[in-house]
Amino acid sequence: MHPAPSVILFTTLSGLGFGLLAFLGLGMPGSTGWVAFAFFAIAYGLAVGGLLASTFHLGHPERALKAFTQWRSSWLSREAWVSVAALLVMGLYGAGRVFLGAHWAPLGLLGAALSLATVLTTSMIYTQLKTVPRWNTALTPILFLTFSLAGGALLAGQIDIARVLLAVAAAAQLAWWVRGDGAFEKSGTTLASATGLGPIGTPRAFEPPHTGPNYLTREMIFVVGRAHAKLLRLVAAILAFAAPLVLLSLPFSHGLAALAVLGHLAGVFVSRWLFFAEAEHVVGLYYGKR
Amino acid sequence: MAHRQPQIDLSPKVSDEVRKTTCYMCACRCGINVHMKDGRVAYIEGNRDHPVNKGVLCAKGSAGIMQVNAPSRLRAPLRRVGPRGSGEFEEITWDEALDLAVSWLEPIRKTAPEKLAFFTGRDQSQSFTSFWAQNFGTPNYAAHGGFCSVNMAAAGIYTMGGAFWEFGQPDWDHTKLFILFGVAEDHDSNPIKMGIGKIKARGAKVVGVNPIRTGYNAVADDWVGITPGTDGLLILSLIHVLMKAGKIDLDYLARYTNAPCLVIDNPGAADHGLLLRDDAGKTLVIDRANGEPMPFDRPGVRPDLGATYEVGGRTYRTVMAHMADKYLDPAYAPEAVADRCGVPAGKIRALAAEIARVAFDEAITLNQSWTDFRGETHATMTGRPVSFHAMRGISAHANGFQTARALHVLQILLGTVEVPGGFRFKPPYPKPPEAHPKPHCKSQPNAALNGPHLGFVHGPADLALKDDGSPARIDKAFTWENPMSAHGLMHMVISNAHSGDPYRIDTLFLYMANMSWNSSMNTRGVIDMLTDTDANGDYVIPRIIYSDAYSSEMVAYADLILPDTTYLERHDCISLLDRPICEADAAADAIRWPVVEPDRDVRGFQTVLVQLANRLKLPGFTDDAGQPKYEDYADYMIRHERRPGVGPLAGWRGNGDGEGRGAPNPDQLDRYIENGGFWVGHVPDGALYYKPWNTAYQDWAVQIGLYDAPLPYLFNLWCEPLRRFQLAAEGHGDRQPPDHLRARIKAAFDPLPIWYDTAPDNHGAEFTVTALTQRPMAMYHSWGTQNAWLRQIHGHNPLYVPTKIMREAGLEDGDWARVTSPHGAITVPVLEMAALNGNTVWTWNAIGKRKGAWALDEGAPEATKGFLLNHLIHELLPAKGDGLRWANSDPITGQAAWFDLKVRIERAEAPAESQPAFPPITSPVGKGPKDLKWKLGT
Amino acid sequence: MTLLPDRTEKKLGLVIDLDTCVGCHACVVSCKGWNTENYGAPLSDQDPYGADPSGTFLNRVHSYEVQPETGPAQLIHFPKSCLHCDDAPCATVCPTGASYKRVEDGIVLVNEADCIGCGLCAWACPYGAREMDAAEKVMKKCTLCVDRIYNDNLPEEDRVPACVRTCPSGARHFGDLGDPDSDVSQLVAARGGMDLMPELGTKPVNKYLPPRPKDGLDRDIDVLAPWLAPVAEDPKGFLGWLDRALGKIDGKTTGGR
Numbered sequence A: 001m002h003p004a005p006s007v008i009l010f011t012t013l014s015g016l017g018f019g020l021l022a023f024l025g026l027g028m029p030g031s032t033g034w035v036a037f038a039f040f041a042i043a044y045g046l047a048v049g050g051l052l053a054s055t056f057h058l059g060h061p062e063r064a065l066k067a068f069t070q071w072r073s074s075w076l077s078r079e080a081w082v083s084v085a086a087l088l089v090m091g092l093y094g095a096g097r098v099f100l101g102a103h104w105a106p107l108g109l110l111g112a113a114l115s116l117a118t119v120l121t122t123s124m125i126y127t128q129l130k131t132v133p134r135w136n137t138a139l140t141p142i143l144f145l146t147f148s149l150a151g152g153a154l155l156a157g158q159i160d161i162a163r164v165l166l167a168v169a170a171a172a173q174l175a176w177w178v179r180g181d182g183a184f185e186k187s188g189t190t191l192a193s194a195t196g197l198g199p200i201g202t203p204r205a206f207e208p209p210h211t212g213p214n215y216l217t218r219e220m221i222f223v224v225g226r227a228h229a230k231l232l233r234l235v236a237a238i239l240a241f242a243a244p245l246v247l248l249s250l251p252f253s254h255g256l257a258a259l260a261v262l263g264h265l266a267g268v269f270v271s272r273w274l275f276f277a278e279a280e281h282v283v284g285l286y287y288g289k290r
Numbered sequence B: 001m002a003h004r005q006p007q008i009d010l011s012p013k014v015s016d017e018v019r020k021t022t023c024y025m026c027a028c029r030c031g032i033n034v035h036m037k038d039g040r041v042a043y044i045e046g047n048r049d050h051p052v053n054k055g056v057l058c059a060k061g062s063a064g065i066m067q068v069n070a071p072s073r074l075r076a077p078l079r080r081v082g083p084r085g086s087g088e089f090e091e092i093t094w095d096e097a098l099d100l101a102v103s104w105l106e107p108i109r110k111t112a113p114e115k116l117a118f119f120t121g122r123d124q125s126q127s128f129t130s131f132w133a134q135n136f137g138t139p140n141y142a143a144h145g146g147f148c149s150v151n152m153a154a155a156g157i158y159t160m161g162g163a164f165w166e167f168g169q170p171d172w173d174h175t176k177l178f179i180l181f182g183v184a185e186d187h188d189s190n191p192i193k194m195g196i197g198k199i200k201a202r203g204a205k206v207v208g209v210n211p212i213r214t215g216y217n218a219v220a221d222d223w224v225g226i227t228p229g230t231d232g233l234l235i236l237s238l239i240h241v242l243m244k245a246g247k248i249d250l251d252y253l254a255r256y257t258n259a260p261c262l263v264i265d266n267p268g269a270a271d272h273g274l275l276l277r278d279d280a281g282k283t284l285v286i287d288r289a290n291g292e293p294m295p296f297d298r299p300g301v302r303p304d305l306g307a308t309y310e311v312g313g314r315t316y317r318t319v320m321a322h323m324a325d326k327y328l329d330p331a332y333a334p335e336a337v338a339d340r341c342g343v344p345a346g347k348i349r350a351l352a353a354e355i356a357r358v359a360f361d362e363a364i365t366l367n368q369s370w371t372d373f374r375g376e377t378h379a380t381m382t383g384r385p386v387s388f389h390a391m392r393g394i395s396a397h398a399n400g401f402q403t404a405r406a407l408h409v410l411q412i413l414l415g416t417v418e419v420p421g422g423f424r425f426k427p428p429y430p431k432p433p434e435a436h437p438k439p440h441c442k443s444q445p446n447a448a449l450n451g452p453h454l455g456f457v458h459g460p461a462d463l464a465l466k467d468d469g470s471p472a473r474i475d476k477a478f479t480w481e482n483p484m485s486a487h488g489l490m491h492m493v494i495s496n497a498h499s500g501d502p503y504r505i506d507t508l509f510l511y512m513a514n515m516s517w518n519s520s521m522n523t524r525g526v527i528d529m530l531t532d533t534d535a536n537g538d539y540v541i542p543r544i545i546y547s548d549a550y551s552s553e554m555v556a557y558a559d560l561i562l563p564d565t566t567y568l569e570r571h572d573c574i575s576l577l578d579r580p581i582c583e584a585d586a587a588a589d590a591i592r593w594p595v596v597e598p599d600r601d602v603r604g605f606q607t608v609l610v611q612l613a614n615r616l617k618l619p620g621f622t623d624d625a626g627q628p629k630y631e632d633y634a635d636y637m638i639r640h641e642r643r644p645g646v647g648p649l650a651g652w653r654g655n656g657d658g659e660g661r662g663a664p665n666p667d668q669l670d671r672y673i674e675n676g677g678f679w680v681g682h683v684p685d686g687a688l689y690y691k692p693w694n695t696a697y698q699d700w701a702v703q704i705g706l707y708d709a710p711l712p713y714l715f716n717l718w719c720e721p722l723r724r725f726q727l728a729a730e731g732h733g734d735r736q737p738p739d740h741l742r743a744r745i746k747a748a749f750d751p752l753p754i755w756y757d758t759a760p761d762n763h764g765a766e767f768t769v770t771a772l773t774q775r776p777m778a779m780y781h782s783w784g785t786q787n788a789w790l791r792q793i794h795g796h797n798p799l800y801v802p803t804k805i806m807r808e809a810g811l812e813d814g815d816w817a818r819v820t821s822p823h824g825a826i827t828v829p830v831l832e833m834a835a836l837n838g839n840t841v842w843t844w845n846a847i848g849k850r851k852g853a854w855a856l857d858e859g860a861p862e863a864t865k866g867f868l869l870n871h872l873i874h875e876l877l878p879a880k881g882d883g884l885r886w887a888n889s890d891p892i893t894g895q896a897a898w899f900d901l902k903v904r905i906e907r908a909e910a911p912a913e914s915q916p917a918f919p920p921i922t923s924p925v926g927k928g929p930k931d932l933k934w935k936l937g938t
Numbered sequence C: 001m002t003l004l005p006d007r008t009e010k011k012l013g014l015v016i017d018l019d020t021c022v023g024c025h026a027c028v029v030s031c032k033g034w035n036t037e038n039y040g041a042p043l044s045d046q047d048p049y050g051a052d053p054s055g056t057f058l059n060r061v062h063s064y065e066v067q068p069e070t071g072p073a074q075l076i077h078f079p080k081s082c083l084h085c086d087d088a089p090c091a092t093v094c095p096t097g098a099s100y101k102r103v104e105d106g107i108v109l110v111n112e113a114d115c116i117g118c119g120l121c122a123w124a125c126p127y128g129a130r131e132m133d134a135a136e137k138v139m140k141k142c143t144l145c146v147d148r149i150y151n152d153n154l155p156e157e158d159r160v161p162a163c164v165r166t167c168p169s170g171a172r173h174f175g176d177l178g179d180p181d182s183d184v185s186q187l188v189a190a191r192g193g194m195d196l197m198p199e200l201g202t203k204p205v206n207k208y209l210p211p212r213p214k215d216g217l218d219r220d221i222d223v224l225a226p227w228l229a230p231v232a233e234d235p236k237g238f239l240g241w242l243d244r245a246l247g248k249i250d251g252k253t254t255g256g257r
């Protein structure tokens, strides 16, 4: 799939933002007043910023409200609802923390759940697509959730939890990659099943329908070199997990923690770029590519 | 929960009005419904009532809107201001343009009319343009047929009085086995597709004989991936096998062909090898009833195929006996030809057997009685449901005439021509070769030519030679180099004019032919000839007038441009007098009419010719007082009469009920428009088959004016005109070929079909791969002006290379290769193809474009990745070392041998763009828009 | 809306005959023409006369080479447009309800006024049947010519999709695949009509008729041999046979009488 910057920004930033919100909702940290304000501001900045970024990707953002209508079937619509609910609930809860110094734990808990649910709905948008075998797995929500939680913990300054979650997320990432590499083959979708010509012999794409590109080839067919992808995976793993883990195992300093956060953020960006760039859509088969 | 869905308008208004006219995105000439909104073209679809397409429409036809709004449309007459080839012009008025043209043409006409060479491309008004040229008085006129498929047309007419091309068709409704030789698309684009669809829907069989398995050949049930240039050998092998098995239609051969005619056996004499005739000139057969020689058409005669006739100490044997001698030779056995043809012997036999099985075991009978020309009435019509079709895959080789003849002989041996399930002629065919005009070339100042330019020669006497024996025509048509060049030789005009051989001309007048690009062999060379100057700095070809509708490559090389309209903006006439749109069941003709008015200062070219003729006061166009007879082309279409009562359009003549014959009817065009732009006259039921011999058909043809008296004839398995040229080469007669041509004429002009290899002349031993082009179904040369919709389908053209050669040359998809022929080299992108003859490479024809043409961006893929094979093809063969340069043409018809091209392929570093690259030409019309959203309604 | 209807009254769709399609692109362009002028926004083109032209098409014709285990490679032209799936993932993913399947006839449509241009439906479609129009920024797809097939302003015989009406070789058939007695259903039954990517569970309504077996001449060499039993080996023998054969014809009626 074409790794569109808006979508990468969206999933990365909002994932982190909602991860942080989840921790804040659970009272980790339980600060109030200006400190809480800062935490909530960062969380909202990331979550809302990410959501806004996602609208850049829309052809008609002015009609975005219509996206709330199809919650019964569409994960994107559900995401819209849940994210708004999460932001509202957490807004109320955050206001209590910032302005009243109040800890409305049940509300925080609900907000945390909604925040994670938002990440889940986001991940389900991809997970549900049978057309992209690499995404079409329960590991995808796990990947998104562990990333969100690990990043959230990191941002929330929950160092011990972060260490564990970073390790878990790294494991999820590894598992996701390993599975992903064989996913297309396993899916059983081939040019033979795509064309129905298998019974005659081995099909091969000959001429494309048009000599020029089209929306599909631009949007769905993106090829990353194997070596290139390997390298990027290494970079992602180091930045997102190894570096923060190392930095966090050093004596704590705000500088190091900030570095760990930045490293993680950058690593997640790279991971997300790969998430899209490496994902092969079955339609590529029709074009002799995958 | 109930399903909710929006309300949509299921019956939106489709258009304000439908105007029915004829498509012109190719020469198939389908009927179209042009849907208009607010006076503009909104949508084009096929006309269901039309005889050609019955409602369907191809990609090009459907893209007509993008033709009518093309940014490349010329806008006004242009006079060249920069050097030739620069593309620099100034716009002038029509008065200025016509004055300028007249100032060039008038002096020529008054002194030496042959100094005008007027050649037209895929002209659909040849009977009109030739009439103009004839009245101008120049012998130098032809359309493009000579480089297109004259082999196919001429071989068909000389052999059976009609050809494939679009002049005949398989009996789509009855055929059970359809065998297609060397066709990618053809002129009958939609009818062939509809026909193949019909056959397939019935579960009948299609066989494709073609080195390349795309399109029609891809849907064929069997593919014979023949080595290019060897079809003649394959066909003669089929004939060998079928004759040997006795699987030929003896009754048909005896009655309707010259198989029983007697061949004169008189070695050394001037009539040796001609057919024995009676005093009235009728060929003689032996009647089985009494063993006596009889004229072939005597009522009751039963011609004996195997007879010998001994008289005066000489033995006369039948054509059939000569054929047995020739084709039963083991040299034609499948095993002997298999390697050469690239087809296993077993497959050749299987094909022959399948043909035999279907022709003889699956014969069909129609309960339709008919009466033949000998007066015998037959209760039924027997069909041998095997049909053939062929086109340029056979035609465009230097052995194409004889190969096409071989195919016709095969059909005739099987008895499948003009029978149910076989091949059927479309009116005005059948028509025996003798009924066609002969070529005329006598020109004199201030006078019309002595007759029509083109025609059919029957021997040396008919050649277009001057009294001193030199060629009368600039293209050397109808000379010893290519005596039977029935369509002229468009591809030789520029090079002959440039070299002044046979003589110099003053003005080259071209219409609708992209000669500085995809329509020429040796494109670079032609560009150089068009721009070459003499010692004084004057152009060697002094003046060039050109009519195009679009900003083509050729525009840049003319001095004066006469901009044409698009096809929806003018009158046109698809006439029974030239290439009509008939079906086997019906005569039909059609018109185009301005369904929209031009929004530019352009004029229909035919109208411009009328205006020029009027200014030049050409006979035929003006009366004795010099007053114009016709105002414009529409007027000519209505009022011109070729023979009394017979004019360009056959429908609604006289008071409106005349079919084919009748006085001019001033309302004729309105009647055509009312009827959807066309007229159809149905062939009566009893006349549908056996047309050359069927009295009902012959009478009907006379009645509607196709000819003036019945013309029954025999099919010519033995082709006498060929033998007459051989006799000349053997030294008989006063008109003698030059010595260097004698051997070739003796060898090639065999009166029975033969095959010869054209590879050696093209250095086939060093250049072992044949390079071909194919017509893309969605593109028409450069006619479609790289239409915005179609160019997305074919924006550039890879060279398709068979798997074996890809491996040998170390090539992979997307790599570039250098392709070298004896004449030149190109460097182009390649793609692998498996369904391809192993010694063949190919590409789509005419996708490559010159930078700056067609209002395209200079970075257009057509120019940067697209390419032409034409750079590798020369109008002359590589030098043989005999001090002569031989034409790269069929020795009989002069047909350009495009497909004899032999090449070598090697991997190349990818250049920045395909090579050779040419500098851009200045666009006289600017560039096209950046975005396109074509919608008239809301 | 985006929920799929439990069932549709009809299953209108196309049956495409891969045995007959010659790859002429007529359907591609007539579709472009009709749908540019009709339903919704025009199908726009970008850089139409430039270096990198592209545009929106609702129907495109691919081609594939197939190498059988024995025998020569084959080439198959393969038109592809929306298959109007019964279980259309493109509809259920749509957040706005712009994509929906009609209950009357099963046609899957985009209501352009509701489309936010998120592209998700195109991601969900395995067949590449949806293209976002670059000018209008809404999702375009085959409408099965819903504005033709019921259109009272068209003569009855023309109430078929533009691509079907135009296909010169008759490789495209239109009808109700929900009715087992319809012509299209019969055709599918007779010719073994197939689904594309059945494993994805989209349950396409459109069906493809597979190419018939090809290159029988390579296999039937022996079966056909009897038709070529020689009547003569040389010209002399041939003339003898001719005489005998003509003798048989004499007086009785064969070919052409």
Ligand SMILES: Nc1nc2c(c(=O)[nH]1)N[C@H]1C(S)=C(S)[C@@H](COP(=O)(O)OP(=O)(O)OC[C@H]3O[C@@H](n4cnc5c(=O)[nH]c(N)nc54)[C@H](O)[C@@H]3O)O[C@H]1N2
Pocket (backbone or CB within 6 Å): B026, B122, B148, B149, B181, B182, B183, B184, B185, B186, B187, B188, B189, B209, B210, B211, B212, B226, B227, B228, B229, B230, B231, B390, B391, B392, B393, B394, B397, B772, B773, B774, B775, B776, B777, B778, B779, B780, B781, B845, B899
């Ligand atoms: N869409 C479209 N239609 C057109 C045209 C167009 O440009 N586009 N052009 C029109 C014109 S001007 C013409 S003349 C006609 C020509 O129509 P076609 O005769 O169909 O011409 P080509 O496309 O040149 O195809 C020649 C075919 O012959 C095959 N071939 C080449 N050499 C051999 C051989 O030695 N043996 C055999 N058996 N096959 C061989 C090639 O593979 C190719 O398939 O089409 C007309 N129709």
Ligand SMILES: Nc1nc2c(c(=O)[nH]1)N[C@H]1C(S)=C(S)[C@@H](COP(=O)(O)OP(=O)(O)OC[C@H]3O[C@@H](n4cnc5c(=O)[nH]c(N)nc54)[C@H](O)[C@@H]3O)O[C@H]1N2
Pocket (backbone or CB within 6 Å): B121, B122, B144, B147, B148, B149, B511, B512, B513, B514, B515, B518, B519, B520, B547, B548, B549, B550, B551, B552, B553, B554, B564, B565, B566, B567, B605, B773, B780, B781, B782, B783, B784, B785, B845, B846, B868, B869, B870, B898
């Ligand atoms: N390599 C290779 N070259 C070939 C062939 C091949 O098979 N291989 N085939 C050859 C054959 S058979 C042919 S017929 C030729 C085709 O060659 P041409 O007949 O030259 O065909 P086009 O390239 O279409 O050029 C026709 C010109 O007519 C112009 N035109 C289009 N419509 C109109 C109109 O309405 N009015 C006027 N006045 N002009 C118009 C176009 O803009 C274009 O400049 O190509 C030949 N060239």
Ligand code: SF4
Pocket (backbone or CB within 6 Å): B023, B024, B025, B026, B027, B028, B029, B030, B053, B056, B057, B058, B059, B060, B061, B062, B189, B190
């Ligand atoms: S075949 Fe196509 S381009 Fe040619 S006349 Fe017919 S519709 Fe027009």
Ligand code: SF4
Pocket (backbone or CB within 6 Å): C081, C082, C083, C084, C085, C088, C089, C090, C091, C108, C124, C125, C126, C127, C128, C129, C130, C141, C202
């Ligand atoms: S083909 Fe694609 S767009 Fe059409 S219904 Fe099926 S999934 Fe949806």
Ligand code: SF4
Pocket (backbone or CB within 6 Å): C093, C094, C095, C096, C097, C098, C099, C110, C114, C115, C116, C117, C118, C119, C120, C121, C122, C138, C139
């Ligand atoms: S692009 Fe339009 S139709 Fe497709 S899912 Fe998004 S809103 Fe729905």
Ligand code: SF4
Pocket (backbone or CB within 6 Å): C030, C031, C032, C034, C035, C058, C059, C081, C082, C141, C142, C143, C144, C145, C161, C162, C163, C164
């Ligand atoms: S049914 Fe209509 S919209 Fe669909 S592919 Fe055919 S022409 Fe295009």
Ligand code: SF4
Pocket (backbone or CB within 6 Å): C020, C021, C022, C023, C024, C025, C026, C027, C028, C061, C077, C079, C166, C167, C168, C169, C170, C171, C172
């Ligand atoms: S119009 Fe018919 S034959 Fe042509 S590509 Fe489309 S389906 Fe195939």
Ligand SMILES: [Mo]
Pocket (backbone or CB within 6 Å): B147, B148, B149
């Ligand atoms: Mo041609």
